[in-house]
Amino acid sequence: MKSRLPFLCFCMFAIGINIAMAQSKLKSQDPDSRSAKSGSSVQTGIPDPSSRMDWWRDARFGMFIHWGVYAVPAGEWNGKKEYGEWIRNSAEIPLEEYDQFRQKFNPVKFDADAWVKMARDAGMKYIVITSKHHDGFCMFDTKQTDFNIMSTPFKRDPMIELAAACKKYGLKFCFYHSIMDWHHPDYLPRRTWEKDRTTEGADFNRYMAYMKAELKELLTNYGDIGVLWFDGEWENTWNEKYGKELYNYVKSFQPNVLVNNRVGAGRLDMEGLTKSGAFGGDFGTPEQQIPATGLPGVDWETCMTMNDHWGYNKADKNFKSTKEIIRMLADIASKGGNYLLNVGPTAEGLFPQESIDRLAAIGKWMKVNGESIYGTQASPFKELSWGRCTRKTAGDRTILYLHVFDWPSAGKLVLSGMMNTPEKAYLLADLQRMPLKTERDNDALVISLPKDAPDPINSVLVLELKGKLDLTEPPVFTTEFDTFVDSLPIAITTNRENVEVRFNIGPTEPSASSALYSKPIGIKTTTTINARCFRQGLPVSGTITREFRKVDPVRAQYPDRVMYPGLRYSYYEGAWDSLPDFNKLTPLQEGIVPDFIVTPRSQDERFGFVYSGFVLIPETSVYIFYTGSDDGSRLYIDDFPVVNNDGLHSMAEKSGTIALAKGYHRIRVAYFEQTGSDNLVVLLKGQTLPKQVLPQNWLFFN
Numbered sequence: 001m002k003s004r005l006p007f008l009c010f011c012m013f014a015i016g017i018n019i020a021m022a023q024s025k026l027k028s029q030d031p032d033s034r035s036a037k038s039g040s041s042v043q044t045g046i047p048d049p050s051s052r053m054d055w056w057r058d059a060r061f062g063m064f065i066h067w068g069v070y071a072v073p074a075g076e077w078n079g080k081k082e083y084g085e086w087i088r089n090s091a092e093i094p095l096e097e098y099d100q101f102r103q104k105f106n107p108v109k110f111d112a113d114a115w116v117k118m119a120r121d122a123g124m125k126y127i128v129i130t131s132k133h134h135d136g137f138c139m140f141d142t143k144q145t146d147f148n149i150m151s152t153p154f155k156r157d158p159m160i161e162l163a164a165a166c167k168k169y170g171l172k173f174c175f176y177h178s179i180m181d182w183h184h185p186d187y188l189p190r191r192t193w194e195k196d197r198t199t200e201g202a203d204f205n206r207y208m209a210y211m212k213a214e215l216k217e218l219l220t221n222y223g224d225i226g227v228l229w230f231d232g233e234w235e236n237t238w239n240e241k242y243g244k245e246l247y248n249y250v251k252s253f254q255p256n257v258l259v260n261n262r263v264g265a266g267r268l269d270m271e272g273l274t275k276s277g278a279f280g281g282d283f284g285t286p287e288q289q290i291p292a293t294g295l296p297g298v299d300w301e302t303c304m305t306m307n308d309h310w311g312y313n314k315a316d317k318n319f320k321s322t323k324e325i326i327r328m329l330a331d332i333a334s335k336g337g338n339y340l341l342n343v344g345p346t347a348e349g350l351f352p353q354e355s356i357d358r359l360a361a362i363g364k365w366m367k368v369n370g371e372s373i374y375g376t377q378a379s380p381f382k383e384l385s386w387g388r389c390t391r392k393t394a395g396d397r398t399i400l401y402l403h404v405f406d407w408p409s410a411g412k413l414v415l416s417g418m419m420n421t422p423e424k425a426y427l428l429a430d431l432q433r434m435p436l437k438t439e440r441d442n443d444a445l446v447i448s449l450p451k452d453a454p455d456p457i458n459s460v461l462v463l464e465l466k467g468k469l470d471l472t473e474p475p476v477f478t479t480e481f482d483t484f485v486d487s488l489p490i491a492i493t494t495n496r497e498n499v500e501v502r503f504n505i506g507p508t509e510p511s512a513s514s515a516l517y518s519k520p521i522g523i524k525t526t527t528t529i530n531a532r533c534f535r536q537g538l539p540v541s542g543t544i545t546r547e548f549r550k551v552d553p554v555r556a557q558y559p560d561r562v563m564y565p566g567l568r569y570s571y572y573e574g575a576w577d578s579l580p581d582f583n584k585l586t587p588l589q590e591g592i593v594p595d596f597i598v599t600p601r602s603q604d605e606r607f608g609f610v611y612s613g614f615v616l617i618p619e620t621s622v623y624i625f626y627t628g629s630d631d632g633s634r635l636y637i638d639d640f641p642v643v644n645n646d647g648l649h650s651m652a653e654k655s656g657t658i659a660l661a662k663g664y665h666r667i668r669v670a671y672f673e674q675t676g677s678d679n680l681v682v683l684l685k686g687q688t689l690p691k692q693v694l695p696q697n698w699l700f701f702n
Ligand code: H79
Pocket: 085, 086, 231, 232, 234, 268, 269, 270, 287, 303, 310
């Protein structure tokens, strides 16, 4: 459906990270997939994407501020008290009536210095504030519309004051700017309930020009901007083309400004990540949720309310506790993400007292423990029963920060799954850094702790390690094949140092006396293999086990008719969300094609193809077939369903396995495209055949 910018691929992989170690500032590479720093971008004139994002990755914690004229009703309309910044839409307030809030918006108690200081003291490194929310009201001095802060009794531009305060306190100043706009006459669509707002003469391209003019002001009048945080991109008028245009436009004023993924049109719901293949800006934006696991190679930021509303709601007292917030911050950092925590100030210009209290308490914790959050990377461990882990790695040195939520009553903390013995272990809250006793219990490190936790919410323990992180990961089978026809070489690898891999043929776990792995194991019958890492006669990993099955290949077909190069195709039209039963439809066109091309058709969207013929398999083997398609596809060999890649999606690859004897086999591929871009590619891989596009000269019809 969507195409990918080559530039973005570069962002994803050419990312180096600058890590501040406990005492010294060292440069290094992250052991995760965010590594391999590229120096080449310097010559191209494009700012190095890694250094561009360094501050953001180091920051880990920022403040979101939702402030606008919706703070005047403070969440209440016609007796209902459930509203927030969406009040105009949810309570269906007509434009003229909503406009009245303007006259009542006079935040005389607004003190930019105090706001930014509260964020700074909470340990936050950036502020993202609503320059415009969905209601279209501009909280800055814009020349593009009167519907802005200068036409309120306040008559001051709070953004000028906030920009100055951010500069003073060393925070990055950032804007949230809504794409959706319920006020501008050129924005489309209208709300479904807005029966009397005509769309006549509305021109979305003119709206785009309006938004660009606002963004130009935001990027030229307020100094350096850290992030442009777009939102409200999901309506049908927005698309990837506009998104890329806006992305490039904002970077033309400030090349270093970061842009969130909602500038594009490929966000996957509130999980906030971008569909594969779609344009995703600089980082993903999970909203009100934390991903279940880390997302290697993806930058992301969870935004979250402190209570249940973004904009000020006077009745909403359902605030998260300081404990919840601090633990969420550690949880997010342990998964490699940022936390953007929201405050909804009042129409007087004050933070709610509950927010002030929580910010102060978080700040107290951050003052002691900030080092375990800033500039850290995701935990190397999958799950820790007592808390979370963050880390910093530089060269051969690693610091692990163990965030202990549940302080062990027996005074011993067990860290399973790592063989390194730390050079130092101490509590971050302990200024003396009194060494803690550590001992080894097989694959676990047992750390002796004082009886009482230094912090009832999250006490951080520091482990300083030298040498490569040695996690007790089992070895891996490198072959993709679980089945074979005649024989299969089984290769096993590990990237751990100073370990030997021992294996057993059969169901039993390997012991120190099992066979030592040195070269691929050749098998000729159905075989189960178990393998495990050992060091000095002791197991230092779990065991992997896999069964490799000998299978009979599907016999080749020998049609008695002559074979001709190419495939038969049938072409259909229709608006499908998944593959239809083409057998029940009448093709609009039929003919011969050299391979799986999707060009002989009369329209760009809403069409389908079925290709059928024979594939000449050169040698008996197990084969993996793949289809890459946008949208759905299915592949059948000799009527066996081999690949199911059905459904609406951008370019996606799926595979399936089948054992085939040498010779001709029937092949059929069904494909459909709904809207957006179209693509179909069929590939295969054999036991000795590298993965490749199914060659044209293997395809026949009769
Ligand atoms: O500014 C705050 C909210 O006002 C705004 N985003 C945060 C940062 C927000 N707008 N809408 N929502 C939150 C919830 C809306 C969700 C939905 Fe959809 C919009 C459901 C269907 C359309 C986005 C697109 C989520 C799923 C598809």
